Amino acid sequence: NAGVTQTPKFQVLKTGQSMTLQCAQDMNHEYMSWYRQDPGMGLRLIHYSVGAGITDQGEVPNGYNVSRSTTEDFPLRLLSAAPSQTSVYFCASSYGGEVQFFGPGTRLTVL
Amino acid sequence: GENVEQHPSTLSVQEGDSAVIKCTYSDSASNYFPWYKQELGKRPQLIIDIRSNVGEKKDQRIAVTLNKTAKHFSLHITETQPEDSAVYFCAASINAGNMLTFGGGTRLMVKP
Numbered sequence: 001n002a003g004v005t006q007t008p009k010f011q012v013l014k015t016g017q018s019m020t021l022q023c024a025q026d027m028n029h030e031y032m033s034w035y036r037q038d039p040g041m042g043l044r045l046i047h048y049s050v051g052a053g054i055t056d057q058g059e060v061p062n063g064y065n066v067s068r069s070t071t072e073d074f075p076l077r078l079l080s081a082a083p084s085q086t087s088v089y090f091c092a093s094s095y096g097g098e099v100q101f102f103g104p105g106t107r108l109t110v111l
Numbered sequence: 112g113e114n115v116e117q118h119p120s121t122l123s124v125q126e127g128d129s130a131v132i133k134c135t136y137s138d139s140a141s142n143y144f145p146w147y148k149q150e151l152g153k154r155p156q157l158i159i160d161i162r163s164n165v166g167e168k169k170d171q172r173i174a175v176t177l178n179k180t181a182k183h184f185s186l187h188i189t190e191t192q193p194e195d196s197a198v199y200f201c202a203a204s205i206n207a208g209n210m211l212t213f214g215g216g217t218r219l220m221v222k223p
Contacts, residue, residue, distance in 0.1 A: 033210070040120070042200055042213035043155070058210065059112065090154060099145070100211060102154040 001026050004103035006091050012109045013081040021076040021106050023091030029101075031094045032074040033058070034066065036087040037105075043090065049074055081110045113138040115203050117214025124191050125222050132217045134201035135183040141203040144177060144184045145211070149198045158199075159186070191221045 007022045025032065033048040035058075045058030049068040063085060065077040074093075078085060091103040114137040124130050136144075145160035161168045161175045161184065168175050172191075177184040188195055198218050202211040 035213075040215060042117075042215045043211075045210060045212070048210055059212070099157050099160065102156070104154050 003027065004091055004093050004101050006089075006103040006106050008106060009104065010107050012111065013078075014111050015082060017081050019078050019081065021078075021089055021091075021108070023074045023076065023103060024072050025074075025091075025093040025101070025103075026072065027093060027095070027101070028071060029093035029095045030071070031096070031100075032068065033092045033094075033100070034064070034074070034076045035090045035092065036060065036085075037090060038087050046076065046089075078108075083110045086110045113141060113203055113205070113212040115201060115212050115214040117201050117217055119217060120215065121218045121220070123220045123222065126191060126193060128191055130186075130188045130191055130195070130219055130221075132186045132199055132201070132219070133183060134185070134203075134214050135181075136203040136212075137182070138203070138205065139179075139182065140205050143204040143206075144175070145202050145204075146175060146186050147200045147202065147213075149200065149216075151197075155200060188219075191219075193221050193223050195219060196221045 004025045034046040035043040037043045044060045047066040049055045055066050089106045092100040094100040117134045142163040147155035148158045149155045172189045174187040198216045200216050201214040204211045
């Protein structure tokens, strides 16, 4: 099993550009989440999904969209990138009440 | 929503000493409290977790204690080793394993 995978590993965007961060898991997990990690602020939940076709907002959803068309994939879309979205983004998955497994992260810089 | 505070933000200990990291949470409905270790440039990885029906849990040199009345939980690492150096995050969740709210992290440095 590959576990949780994320692409790309690094990305540089200009202000106003849009892009999609990819996340996939092969563990048949119901739950998937997106977090951003900023220095000194831990990880903050952006959006989450409890199953295909079901998504909801987390603590910091503004500027991001998600969809969950399959169990395996949970892409995160930045609609119009801003410097405040410079961060490390982690995708995670879990099965019901079990442990959350994190992907390797995507380091995003917005100029 | 849930708010998790973590202290200290940095902790330096000598190899072999014990380290204690403390967290408080605000929502009494939270019932799942994991601890993650993150090495530099790597993903967070679970090291231990505890559920609200348990007061203490141990795994070799690591232990976690939970005080539901006071709404705080702590990570204890005994006989610290240089490889324990990392950032440690506590978290809390109402739906065990999902929608985690994280503390701000503690950078632990173990000096040889």
